[in-house]
Amino acid sequence: MKAHVGPHHVLLLDLDGVLVDTRPVMESAWHAVQESHGIDVPFAEYERHLGRPFNDIMERLELTAVGGIHATYSQASVAAAQLARQFDGIAEVLHAFVAADWRLGIVTSKPLDRATPLLAQLGCPFATVRVPGGQGRGKPAPDPLLLALIDLGADPAHGTYVGDMAVDQEAAHRAGVSYIHAGWGYGCPGTPTPDIAQSPKDLLRLLDASHRSSTLVEGSVL
Ligand SMILES: [Mg+2]
Numbered sequence: 001m002k003a004h005v006g007p008h009h010v011l012l013l014d015l016d017g018v019l020v021d022t023r024p025v026m027e028s029a030w031h032a033v034q035e036s037h038g039i040d041v042p043f044a045e046y047e048r049h050l051g052r053p054f055n056d057i058m059e060r061l062e063l064t065a066v067g068g069i070h071a072t073y074s075q076a077s078v079a080a081a082q083l084a085r086q087f088d089g090i091a092e093v094l095h096a097f098v099a100a101d102w103r104l105g106i107v108t109s110k111p112l113d114r115a116t117p118l119l120a121q122l123g124c125p126f127a128t129v130r131v132p133g134g135q136g137r138g139k140p141a142p143d144p145l146l147l148a149l150i151d152l153g154a155d156p157a158h159g160t161y162v163g164d165m166a167v168d169q170e171a172a173h174r175a176g177v178s179y180i181h182a183g184w185g186y187g188c189p190g191t192p193t194p195d196i197a198q199s200p201k202d203l204l205r206l207l208d209a210s211h212r213s214s215t216l217v218e219g220s221v222l
Contacts (some may be wrong), residue, residue: 012148015108017185019090020118024083032076051165053109053138077163093200094124103127108183112200138168142175166190
């Protein structure tokens with residue numbers, strides 16, 4: 001398995017619902033929030049907003065006292081961390097991209113302390129990891145994708161973002177990078193309908209094809 005691509009391509013990836021199935025962790029953490037804070041918002045409602053920074057989700061759910069809720073959620077997430085599972089084949093696919101000279105980066109709304117152990121388990125060299133809380137706005141703003149590209153010294157035209165929620169697609173569009181929807185994730189894509197990878201391995205096929213077409217354009221006399 002090998003993606004035949006050039007040296008300057010950047011693959012930016014979301015974490016939850018793309019690399020790792022953390023849904024059971026999130027569900028468990030949300031139940032802890034419901035119990036500790038007497039909140040009756042169901043997990044399904046929380047889940048609709050995945051991809052956005054936590055505080056943004058709280059605002060959309062019209063919840064206040066966010067500091068305490070976030071502390072409970074973080075603590076319960078750490079306690080349930082063993083429920084997270086890598087999606088089948090994802091580590092193998094990431095290594096194939098690395099072998100084909102792609103540079104990998106992570107753009108996630110998960111805080112760094114909880115993202116790091118999950119990324120370490122994949123055993124891949126991620127050239128940058130962008131999380132909330134630093135410079136810029138969170139997804140669906142383009143900021144974290146643009147910051148990741150700056151980290152790597154890459155143009156948006158050489159970047160592809162793989163996400164699983166409509167907010168991921170919106171962020172990619174606003175950043176000027178290509179988008180591929182991870183069909184194995186948690187959400188539906190927005191409009192216009194993007195390329196959808198049916199499995200992690202499908203990413204190799206989709207990106208191989210898109211590289212060939214861009215090579216043709218670059219090599220053509222227009
Ligand atoms: Mg996601």
